[in-house]
Amino acid sequence: MEKKNIKRYTRRQVRRNRRIAFFALLVLAALLVALLVWGISGLFHAEEGPDVSSSLSSSSHLLNGHSSSSSQAEESLPEESLPESSADSGASSQAVSSSSSSQPVSSAASSVGSDDPYYEADMPLLVNPDHLMPEGYEPTVVSIGDGYKLETKAAAAWQDMQAAAADDGVSLWAISAYRTLERQTELYEEKVAEYQALGYDEEQAKEEAGKWVAVPGTSEHCLGYAMDLCSLEDNFEDSAQFQWLQEHCADYGFILRYPKDKVEITKISYEPWHYRYVGSNHAKIIMSQGICLEEYLEQYGG
Numbered sequence: 124m125e126k127k128n129i130k131r132y133t134r135r136q137v138r139r140n141r142r143i144a145f146f147a148l149l150v151l152a153a154l155l156v157a158l159l160v161w162g163i164s165g166l167f168h169a170e171e172g173p174d175v176s177s178s179l180s181s182s183s184h185l186l187n188g189h190s191s192s193s194s195q196a197e198e199s200l201p202e203e204s205l206p207e208s209s210a211d212s213g214a215s216s217q218a219v220s221s222s223s224s225s226q227p228v229s230s231a232a233s234s235v236g237s238d239d240p241y242y243e244a245d246m247p248l249l250v251n252p253d254h255l256m257p258e259g260y261e262p263t264v265v266s267i268g269d270g271y272k273l274e275t276k277a278a279a280a281w282q283d284m285q286a287a288a289a290d291d292g293v294s295l296w297a298i299s300a301y302r303t304l305e306r307q308t309e310l311y312e313e314k315v316a317e318y319q320a321l322g323y324d325e326e327q328a329k330e331e332a333g334k335w336v337a338v339p340g341t342s343e344h345c346l347g348y349a350m351d352l353c354s355l356e357d358n359f360e361d362s363a364q365f366q367w368l369q370e371h372c373a374d375y376g377f378i379l380r381y382p383k384d385k386v387e388i389t390k391i392s393y394e395p396w397h398y399r400y401v402g403s404n405h406a407k408i409i410m411s412q413g414i415c416l417e418e419y420l421e422q423y424g425g
C-alpha cells in the first residue's frame with residue numbers, strides 16, 4: 124500500500140516535471156520569436172526615411188535660365204543704385220534653411236550612420252520670407268579667406284568643394300557668405316532710404332527694398348550656411364563653374380537654393396550663384412530630385 128502510493132506519487136511527480144519542462148520550452152521559444160521579430164522590425168525602421176546615401180549626386184535639372192533678379196520685383200527699380208541682380212546683391216537672398224541644432228531631427232535620417240564628413244543628421248533650418256531666423260540665433264563662424272566667413276562645418280565643406288573644383292580645372296570663389304543680422308539690417312535700411320529719397324512712402328519703400336535686400340531675419344546669409352559664388356549675373360548659369368556645381372555641389376552638402384523653376388515656392392528669383400549648405404544626405408536628394416528646400420522639408424521633414 125505504501126509502496127504503491129509512493130510509486131503513484133513519483134509517477135505524478137515525473138509527469139508534472141515533464142509538463143513544467145514543456146512550458147518552460149514554450150516560453151523560451153516565444154521569447155526567441157519575439158526577439159527575432161523585434162530585431163527585424165528594428166532593421167526596417169533604420170532604413171526608412173530620407174536616407175540619403177542612396178540618392179545620387181549630380182543631376183542637374185535645375186539649371187537654366189536666367190532669371191530675374193531680386194526677389195520679386197525687379198521691374199520697378201529705380202535705375203540707379205540697384206544691384207543688378209537680385210536679392211543677393213544687397214545682401215539678400217532670403218530664404219533659407221539650414222541645419223541647425225534648433226530643429227527637430229528627422230529620426231529616420233539620423234539613424235542612417237555615415238562616415239560622410241558632410242552628413243547632417245538634423246533637418247535643414249528653413250529661413251525664408253515666411254520663416255524668420257530664430258531669435259538670438261548666432262552661428263559659430265570661421266574665416267574662409269578674403270574677408271568672408273561661414274559656419275564651421277559649411278566652411279570646411281566649401282573649402283573641400285573649392286579644392287575639388289580646382290582639381291577639375293574649375294575656379295570657384297566666394298563673393299558673399301555670412302552676414303551678421305546687423306549688417307543685413309543696415310543694408311535693408313539703406314535700401315529703404317534710397318526708395319524714400321525717390322519719393323516712395325515708407326510702406327512702398329519697404330516693399331521695394333525687400334525685393335532687393337532680404338528683410339532682416341529672412342536671409343540665409345545670416346545663418347552662415349549660404350554663399351554667393353563667382354558672379355551675380357544670370358548668365359552665370361552658362362559657365363563651366365555652374366555646370367560643375369550642378370554636378371558636384373551636393374557631394375559637399377550644398378544645394379542650388381533658388382532654382383529657376385521654383386520661384387513661386389521660394390518666392391525668390393532664380394539665383395544661379397546662391398548655394399546653401401544643408402549636408403550631403405539632404406543635398407543629394409534635393410539636387411537629384413530637382414526640388415527646392417521648401418519642397419524637401421514638406422516631403423521629408425517631420
Ligand SMILES: [Zn+2]
Pocket residue numbers: 211215216299344349350351396397398
Ligand atoms: Zn545669396
